[in-house]
Amino acid sequence: VQLVESGGVVVQPGGSLRLSCAASGFTFDDFDMHWIRQAPGKGLEWVSLINWNGDKIHYAASVQGRFTISRDNSKNSLYLQMNSLRTEDSALYFCAASVNFDYWGQGTLVTVSS
Amino acid sequence: QSVLTQPPSASGTPGQRVTISCSGSSSNIGSNTVNWYHQLPGTAPKLLIYSHNKRPSGVPDRFSGSTSGNSASLAISGLQSEDEADYYCATWDDSRNGWVFGGGTKLTVL
Numbered sequence: 001v002q003l004v005e006s007g008g009v010v011v012q013p014g015g016s017l018r019l020s021c022a023a024s025g026f027t028f029d030d031f032d033m034h035w036i037r038q039a040p041g042k043g044l045e046w047v048s049l050i051n052w053n054g055d056k057i058h059y060a061a062s063v064q065g066r067f068t069i070s071r072d073n074s075k076n077s078l079y080l081q082m083n084s085l086r087t088e089d090s091a092l093y094f095c096a097a098s099v100n101f102d103y104w105g106q107g108t109l110v111t112v113s114s
Numbered sequence: 115q116s117v118l119t120q121p122p123s124a125s126g127t128p129g130q131r132v133t134i135s136c137s138g139s140s141s142n143i144g145s146n147t148v149n150w151y152h153q154l155p156g157t158a159p160k161l162l163i164y165s166h167n168k169r170p171s172g173v174p175d176r177f178s179g180s181t182s183g184n185s186a187s188l189a190i191s192g193l194q195s196e197d198e199a200d201y202y203c204a205t206w207d208d209s210r211n212g213w214v215f216g217g218g219t220k221l222t223v224l
Binding site: 100101107 | 202212
């Protein structure tokens with residue numbers, strides 16, 4: 001099982017960013033997928049969940065209305081569209097697979113700063 | 115402020131048994147299963163315990179989980195130096211319609 005996140009960069013407050021997570025080594029469309037973030041030196045914060053076919057989606061209150069999770073099962077890929085970014089969104093963003101976050105990627109770093 | 119409350123730190127000597135607590139409410143721990151994760155410095159978290167007390171393949175039976183009411187605990191017996199890590203509890207919260215984590219406990223092996 002391998003999950004590889006990408007797309008993290010430095011972006012100004014109010015900007016937008018799209019993160020990607022490429023999955024391999026398992027049947028991608030069998031699994032719920034999640035985004036979980038960790039601010040530098042801080043704990044874990046769950047961000048969003050999408051079920052196997054995309055008809056069940058949930059967001060943390062802190063990102064509701066600004067972030068959009070999606071997936072493309074034909075490409076074994078998970079995405080997170082991040083709009084109206086704030087400094088407090090700065091974090092290492094992990095994608096995780098399965099209902100219990102059984103598998104994790106290594107993360108991609110998002111820095112929101114002017 | 116995390117929804118689930120964990121002690122910020124815990125410690126023990128090699129061979130000892132340590133426990134880490136995780137306190138929540140009726141909308142999360144009280145009505146859903148609890149998972150535990152550990153995270154070594156600079157690495158991604160790994161699933162340690164799921165559904166209160168089940169271990170994924172490869173996790174030694176020195177690690178065990180339990181739940182009572184709105185609280186959960188992780189116990190580590192036969193403490194080893196490689197157990198030094200950050201530990202997090204997590205569960206679904208029915209009120210928030212989302213997952214919640216504890217703030218994490220840094221375990222030091224003295």
